[in-house]
Amino acid sequence: MVSMDKNPFLRLVDVERVFSEQGRINPAIRGLSLDVSEGEFVSLVGPSGCGKSTLLRILQGLIAPTSGKVLYRDTLQTGVNPDMGMVFQGFALYPWLNVWENVSLGLVARGVDTRTIRKKVAFYIDKVGLEGYEEAYPRELSGGMKQRVGLARALCIEPAILLMDEPFSNLDALTTLTLRDEVLMLWKDPEMSVRTIVMVTHIIEEAILMSDRVVVLARRPTHVVEEIPVDLPRPRDRRDPEFDRLSDRIFSLIS
Numbered sequence: 001m002v003s004m005d006k007n008p009f010l011r012l013v014d015v016e017r018v019f020s021e022q023g024r025i026n027p028a029i030r031g032l033s034l035d036v037s038e039g040e041f042v043s044l045v046g047p048s049g050c051g052k053s054t055l056l057r058i059l060q061g062l063i064a065p066t067s068g069k070v071l072y073r074d075t076l077q078t079g080v081n082p083d084m085g086m087v088f089q090g091f092a093l094y095p096w097l098n099v100w101e102n103v104s105l106g107l108v109a110r111g112v113d114t115r116t117i118r119k120k121v122a123f124y125i126d127k128v129g130l131e132g133y134e135e136a137y138p139r140e141l142s143g144g145m146k147q148r149v150g151l152a153r154a155l156c157i158e159p160a161i162l163l164m165d166e167p168f169s170n171l172d173a174l175t176t177l178t179l180r181d182e183v184l185m186l187w188k189d190p191e192m193s194v195r196t197i198v199m200v201t202h203i204i205e206e207a208i209l210m211s212d213r214v215v216v217l218a219r220r221p222t223h224v225v226e227e228i229p230v231d232l233p234r235p236r237d238r239r240d241p242e243f244d245r246l247s248d249r250i251f252s253l254i255s
């Protein structure tokens with residue numbers, strides 16, 4: 001079932017995206033419609049290679065849909081949405097820049113003045129617990145610290161929406177647990193601009209632990225198979241019987 005709000009915050013309408021590969025036309029996404037409300041944490045799960053990352057790129061405006069449309073605050077999105085920050089699976093840090101410089105990148109690109117950059121970079125480095133590491137280079141950091149840099153860089157531009165593409169899948173189990181909690185804390189932190197999060201994950205447990213709604217995507221060409229609200233109280237308990245019920249349901253839809 002696909003729910004449609006009257007005044008959606010973020011809306012995809014009948015989105016199709018086709019790629020041409022070795023002279024062949026291959027649809028990656030077809031007939032995908034989805035609403036995201038302001039303040040929501042939505043997870044996208046689906047089979048490997050179904051088009052989850054492509055969907056995030058379409059949401060951000062990095063690539064255009066072949067047909068269909070993306071609406072943000074009731075306005076047709078035609079280019080990159082400046083209200084969105086992205087966190088990547090592989091961190092996407094520049095190895096020749098230190099932590100401070102990596103975090104400041106988005107602000108520099110937007111032509112923000114040096115004083116404001118200094119203030120904001122210090123604030124967000126502090127928020128993600130990287131104070132003292134400003135001069136360190138990515139090669140000197142653990143995976144968890146690299147992803148903290150990725151988070152600070154995304155938050156620094158003060159977006160309304162945070163997009164995360166498998167943000168924890170390159171991290172060890174303990175770091176993943178810590179960072180998941182920290183992302184949830186940042187989401188609820190009144191000092192943060194981000195109110196809405198859309199996360200791609202292939203870990204069903206992660207989707208249920210973190211989100212308000214899990215959107216299950218079909219195999220390529222992908223579309224929404226089902227939207228599953230997660231009404232469990234927070235912080236979520238993996239041992240809650242409802243957790244297993246949701247997990248089984250999502251698993252059966254994907255496999």
Ligand SMILES: Nc1ncnc2c1ncn2[C@@H]1O[C@H](COP(=O)(O)OP(=O)(O)OP(=O)(O)O)[C@@H](O)[C@H]1O
Pocket residue numbers: 019020021028047048049050051052053054055202220
């Ligand atoms: N720039 C491109 N050119 C051609 N094909 C592409 C391009 N980007 C993505 N595709 C194809 O579109 C499909 C969806 O890719 P995408 O990376 O969005 O899937 P995914 O669900 O994020 O994958 P994974 O689960 O492996 O992370 C794949 O078959 C991929 O080969």
